[in-house]
Amino acid sequence: MEILDKRNFEEKIFKILMIFSLLVVLSSLIIIVGIVLFRGGSSLSLDMITQVSTGELYQSGTGGILNAIIGSLLLALPATGLAYIFGIFIALFLQKDFLHPRISVFIRLSLDILWGIPSIIYGVFCVMIMMFLGFGTSLLAGIIALTFLEIPIITRSIDESIKMVPDGLKESAYSLGSTRFETAVRVVRKQALPGIIAGVLLGLGRGIGDAASILFTAGFTSNIPTSLLDSTSALPTMIYFLYLSPNPLAQQKAYAAAFILLVIVLTISILSRALTKKSTKYVIK
């Protein structure tokens, strides 16, 4: 009996530890959202999202962050678009209809490794390329850095959902006389649509929130960029610089900017769930 008691005791102890661990994980998210909503929400005002930032923002905390919001969208949307073009073509190409599985294993491996590379490396890499080409900090450089960052994420997500497309579906398309490219683009792409949407939005969420890769590539300014070669602010870098400011009023604004960023990221995540569900109706079962 004594042994059984000891075993049951161990079971109980570990169950408590498990619940405790899970509570730590879940409460960390609740604390993060709570802090941002509470501190950010209280210093959020209409001026924040309707005015561009000036030097004043870092001195006395007046002014807005409109330029950073627009900058973030101008950086992340084209980057996601570009990464999608890369992602969809590469993922379709990795099917065994085009490429021998032995080769695609290696390409998947290199994509998995690219996924894990820290974003600061992409940032530094793009700065070096742009310097070599004779450009400084610009919207274009930021877009390129984010595209590189998002390509592995989007490609691998699309690839995983394309893997699920049944062979029979492709064979029926071939038997009707479709070429490989037509089958891939018109049949396989439609069948994998839910996975594609999820992957693209995952990439967008990652891209819009990343600071390290655009820190040196996109630069910093209080203007809204008018051409691809202008520098631009973005929400994550703006938050970082506001945080570094010694002025508490400016630091307060960092939380308001984080509020906006978090709302954008959460919206993307909710949108992804909703759209994935909705697009499932085009899938042939």
Place this chain on the structure above:
Amino acid sequence: MNIRKIRDLIGTKLMLVLTIFVSLLFFLIFIILFFNSLLILESHSIIELLFSSTWNPMKDQFGLFPVVIGTILVTGISMLIAIPISLLSAIYITEYSPKKFKRPIRSFIDVLAGVPSVVFGLCAFIFLVPLVRDFIAPFFGVESTGLCIFTASITLSIMVFPIIISICVESFNSIPIELKEASLSIGATKWETVKKVIFRASAPSIISAILLGFGRAFGETIAVNMVVGGIPRVPSSIFHPGETLASLIASKYGELMSIPLYQSALMFVALTLFIVVLFFNLLGVFILRKARRRWKY
């Protein structure tokens, strides 16, 4: 040749070109970082760079030893915190939690994975920094400003939770139910089954989850930069400020971009970061592939 065949040909070639480009991207990054760090490698040996402690760019001294130590400490401690908590949570999610909670918990963890790193940094500053300064450090009898290695480690561990948990949950779910039933039927308790069957059967996936989490923690820049203190000195305790490789690049880059030797030193830091992360990810991905083939998921 009709238009459809031409389109097929062009489309296929385009796919080929894009695929080749992305497969080469990773060599391209290596080559560019390597050639840009050649300048510093000509005047300083790798040993000198990695093991000398004097960081004084004005006098051409680029000793990275304190930064290397800082990186190892920050990443190591964060993994020590993250591994047990993530493993126990993953076990609870797959084996113990009521069915109706499973999906909401998973979505919660997915959301946590999507929180931008600047937001982690900000929240750590307002929540963890005072906690460490006023409670944890005095508890150990050390005085601390709160901006220290320990705070950065906790922040990182929270960022790593979702990575380890989601890989582990996926792998625990894929273990054949017969294995668990066999263990339970001979009288093992649930925890004994977890310990002796589930942990053993999914050991490769657990290891690779840890390696991938390590890679993420090692390269995390902004969140660490915001709370680690940013002083490249060998820390005498974990409650003192330090600096990590990734964070060093972020904080020093704007400073002296125009000095070629300094820039080259930072490129060398980036190269070191790249190689270390590459090594851990390669190992992690490799082990995960083997595990997936074994249990077919």
